[in-house]
Amino acid sequence: MIGLMEDYSSWDYLPVDHIRTPAFNSGVVSEASNGNKEFSVSLDAAVPDDILERIFTFLPIASMMRATAVCKRWYSIIYSSRFLWTHMLPQRPWYFMFTSNETAAGYAFDPILRKWYDLELPYIDKSSCFVSSSCGLVCFMDNDNRNTISVSNPITKNSKRLLEPPGETLPDYSTIAIKVDRLSHKYSITVAKSKQVPEDFVRWYFSVYKYDSWSGTWVTSASEVFIGWRGGDDSVICNGVLYCLIHSTGVLGNVNPRHGVIMYDLVGESSGTSLMQTSIPVPCSLTCGRLVNLKEKLVLVGGIAKHNRPDIIKGIGIWELHEKQWHEVTRMPHKFFQGFGEFDDVFACSGTDDLVYIQSYGATALLVFDMMHKQWKWSVKCPNHHGPNPGFLLWGLTHPVLSVMTPP
Numbered sequence: 001m002i003g004l005m006e007d008y009s010s011w012d013y014l015p016v017d018h019i020r021t022p023a024f025n026s027g028v029v030s031e032a033s034n035g036n037k038e039f040s041v042s043l044d045a046a047v048p049d050d051i052l053e054r055i056f057t058f059l060p061i062a063s064m065m066r067a068t069a070v071c072k073r074w075y076s077i078i079y080s081s082r083f084l085w086t087h088m089l090p091q092r093p094w095y096f097m098f099t100s101n102e103t104a105a106g107y108a109f110d111p112i113l114r115k116w117y118d119l120e121l122p123y124i125d126k127s128s129c130f131v132s133s134s135c136g137l138v139c140f141m142d143n144d145n146r147n148t149i150s151v152s153n154p155i156t157k158n159s160k161r162l163l164e165p166p167g168e169t170l171p172d173y174s175t176i177a178i179k180v181d182r183l184s185h186k187y188s189i190t191v192a193k194s195k196q197v198p199e200d201f202v203r204w205y206f207s208v209y210k211y212d213s214w215s216g217t218w219v220t221s222a223s224e225v226f227i228g229w230r231g232g233d234d235s236v237i238c239n240g241v242l243y244c245l246i247h248s249t250g251v252l253g254n255v256n257p258r259h260g261v262i263m264y265d266l267v268g269e270s271s272g273t274s275l276m277q278t279s280i281p282v283p284c285s286l287t288c289g290r291l292v293n294l295k296e297k298l299v300l301v302g303g304i305a306k307h308n309r310p311d312i313i314k315g316i317g318i319w320e321l322h323e324k325q326w327h328e329v330t331r332m333p334h335k336f337f338q339g340f341g342e343f344d345d346v347f348a349c350s351g352t353d354d355l356v357y358i359q360s361y362g363a364t365a366l367l368v369f370d371m372m373h374k375q376w377k378w379s380v381k382c383p384n385h386h387g388p389n390p391g392f393l394l395w396g397l398t399h400p401v402l403s404v405m406t407p408p
Contacts, residue, residue, distance in 0.1 A: 052077055060110070095350075095357070095366070096154065097382045107382050108154065116383050119154060130233070132189075133350075135180035139189055146174050146193065149211075162189070165209045165218045171195040172204075173230060175244060179237040186213045188266065190221075192244050194231025204230040204249070206275065208242065208264055222264055224275050229260070234289065239296040240267040245289050246279065257282045258310060259289050261300070261321075283326040287313045290349035292356060294371060300326065301349045301356060312342050318356060318369065329371065332358075336367055336376055 047055075056064055056078060068075045096119065098106040108119040130141040142148035147169050152159035171193040180187040189211040197203040208222040232245040242264040250258075263278040282289060287303035287310065298321040303313040316332040340346045340360045348359045354372040359365070364382040369375070 049077055097359075097364075109382070130174065130176045132176050132178045132236075134178045134187065134237075135182055137178060137180055137187060139176055139178040141174070141176045141191065145169055146171060146191070149176070149189070149191070151178070151187070151189070162211060163216070163218060165191050165211065166220055167191075167193050167207050167209060168195050173233055175231065175233045175235040177235045177237045177242065184214075188212050188237070190235065190237065190242050190266070192231055192235055192242075194226075196230070197225070201249070203227055206231050208244075210266060221266070222275060226276060229276065229279075232259075234291050236291040236293050236298070237266065238293045238298045240265065242266055243291055243298055245291060256310075257285045259286050259302075261291070261298075280321070280324050280326075283319050283328065284317070285310055287311065287343075288345040288347075290347075292349060292351040294320075294351050294356070295353060297321070299329075299351065299356065299371075301351075301358065303346065304331070313340070313346060314342075316340070316347070316358065318371075330369065330374060332367075332369075333376060336378075339363070 052074070056067060056074075059067065064078060068078050094108050094110055096106055096108045106119060108117045109115070110117065129143050130146075132139045136153055138152055138154055140150050140152070147164040147167075149162045149165065150159055151162060173194040175192050176189065178187055178189045191209045191211075193205075193207050193209070195205045197205060204226045206222075206224050206226050207220060209218050210221045211218050226246070228249055229246050230249055232247050234245040236243055244262050244264070246260050246262055248258045248260075259282045260279045261282065262275045263280070264275060282300065282302060284302075285305040285307075287305045289300055289302040292299040292301060300319045300321070302317055302319070304315040304317050306312045306314045315334075315337055318329040318331075319326040320329055321327075346361055348361065350357050354370055356369040356371065358367045358369070360367075366379055368377050368379045370377075
């Protein structure tokens with residue numbers, strides 16, 4: 001695997017505070033009038049606010065952050081509620097890798113400027129947490145207390161602790177998903193919890209809770225008892241629908257495939273419909289699965305199990321859901337897959353737009369698949385000076401991580 005990664009592009013490592021250093025010092029231009037009197041003209045003052053707003057929308061995220069340090073006027077324009085974030089040029093996503101299992105520290109990568117930033121997350125205690133991201137906002141759920149949930153912007157360091165959701169504090173399995181409305185900047189969060197019925201090996205409680213930022217409250221959206229199935233730790237919101245990966249418990253016999261995906265309509269609330277009736281089997285026997293939202297389409301990235309050895313992975317495939325039918329997009333070529341190992345759960349995954357990012361646990365690199373051009377390539381080597389950490393996780397911060405929206 002090392003040989004496959006030797007062709008990385010060079011990268012620079014900078015502290016995250018470097019983003020906020022002034023980009024330049026504004027100057028004063030002196031000109032002589034006909035009366036031989038000098039007067040000063042500020043180029044900044046000569047440009048109206050609306051023109052500056054338009055100029056700022058063409059800047060990369062890090063450059064825009066630097067611009068906020070130039071003067072109070074620029075700072076107020078960029079952070080104003082009228083700023084045209086929705087008119088910004090498309091930005092490539094930033095990525096964050098944890099470098100320790102004990103502390104919430106790691107590196108964030110800006111793919112436009114190709115720079116790494118040493119980044120700490122002071123609003124969470126450790127990297128052992130569940131994470132979901134959307135349009136620059138990141139939602140964290142503590143692993144030890146699943147009712148401890150916060151929403152934050154890792155670059156601006158704006159953060160908000162949410163009210164505790166209903167349900168079990170420590171369920172057996174849980175998953176979290178966040179979805180930001182790009183126009184209103186409001187967001188919704190879903191938490192799905194699964195817990196085994198006491199002294200019952202067949203039945204599992206499964207509940208979905210929804211939080212809306214405009215109301216600031218949680219509601220119990222769905223509650224059901226599964227027989228022979230349980231919830232998992234992977235979910236995503238696509239086009240107003242929550243998709244959750246579920247797992248067969250095996251107590252009802254040899255169920256194949258062992259995974260499925262259930263759907264819950266967050267808009268129509270799916271009233272009266274059993275969640276298990278919405279279940280869609282995965283396309284083949286998988287060791288693990290990751291759900292990704294690519295342009296509001298559900299994409300499944302799964303570890304393909306060996307025949308008669310469901311706990312051993314033999315490859316990684318990508319499928320896209322069309323009208324409850326899976327369509328295979330591609331399978332990872334062997335030259336890329338050979339560095340992933342043979343255990344059942346060996347990779348993290350995220351994605352945005354047309355790109356799927358896959359990281360082997362313990363590796364410092366990302367494998368990128370371009371859905372449009374059907375191309376695989378290694379990219380983005382993390383400058384972890386202490387060597388690969390088995391606790392590495394990759395979270396794709398879809399669209400500008402600096403959507404500079406403060407959680408309301």
